[in-house]
Amino acid sequence: MTESIPHDVGALATPDLLAWSLELAAELAARLTAPAFPDDLPRFPQGPQQDRSAEWGLYADDGTGHVEEEADCAGEAGVRRGVLPEITTAVERLSRTLDASQTALAGHIDRIFEMPDLRREVLGIPPGKSAFRHAQDYLREHLHIDRREAKRRVERAGNIMPTRTVDQTQTVPPRLPVLAESVQHAGMDASAADLIATTLNTARREAALADAPPELVDEQLLAGERLLVANAQDVDPETLSKICGHWRQRFDALVNPDGREPSEAELNAAQGLFYRGRKRGHLNGLHRWEILAADEQHEILQTVAAAASTRGPPAPSAWPPGQRTPPPLAPIQRLLIQTPPS
Secondary structure (H helix, E strand, O other): OOOOOOOOHHHOOHHHHHHHHHHHHHHHHHHHOOOOHHHHOOOOOOOOOOOOOOOOOOOOOOOOOOOOOOOOOOOOOOOOOOOHHHHHHHHHHHHHHHHHHHHHHHHHHHHHHOOHHHHHHHHOOOOOOOOOOOHHHHHHHHHOOOHHHHHHHHHHHHHHOOEEOOOOOOEEOOOOHHHHHHHHOOOOOHHHHHHHHHHHHHHHHHHHHOOOOHHHHHHHHHHHHHHHHHHHOOOOHHHHHHHHHHHHHHHHHHHOOOOOOOOHHHHHHHOEEEEEEEOOHHHOOOEEEEEEOOHHHHHHHHHHHHHHHHOOOOOHHHOOOOOOOOOOOOHHHHHHHHOOOO
């Protein structure tokens, strides 16, 4: 594009705005990927009068991606704009802004898929059977992204995007309004937003199963949303995961102090034989299995294991002709003998 960018970008049509954005993003990528890019970056003030050891890498960014100029003790020029920490932060905020746009589009497509007439008009997909079962399939095929990424976008949109009533006359606020505002303003990574949404939604669902007072649940969830969103501004997703775990413990202690007995359906769903992978370290090569069984199932397994563990090698009279040593045990029998049931 040869013309200059208009001052009032809000007046641009969406296709024109996207065209400008793509051209600017392409120019930015070309600059940042150049091998000589770091050579011309402004340098931080150096000298014996200044000791930046306590704040190195932190003082340059005020949280908005802008570096404020500071004059050193000798009165020399302060830090200029465009240092590497500032650029890194600004690009990260740009990436998060694009993530929010992708989430919004996934939410719109998911809503449109539930409306056959609008789906035909907006997406060009006729009503009835089509090549896509739902919005996730459409995103995966149309954008060539992973199925799990498509699912994450749709689920994230369901938590942070406002919706409309069935008659399309009123707007319903987002399910998690505090989180929605932070994501819209590039306040956190997409994985952190998903972590907070999962924590809050799971807490609400389990509090409902425990018949906790709705007023108390709503109050604690809103306070928890504000707390977790505030923490997400300052910590990485791994640390945020631990904070979510601590908050969940406090939430359960408040809304369900006596705990809740699992239902029969939950117990049935949890039963099974699960493979936990191969051991590492000095036990490398051994496989680990886990069994979750009800009392009746445990008794059956205990009987089978006890029978196998008490059956030792056969008597010499039962050895095959010419056999002078006890025949080896079957692998499963050897395993049960070494780990008898308690």
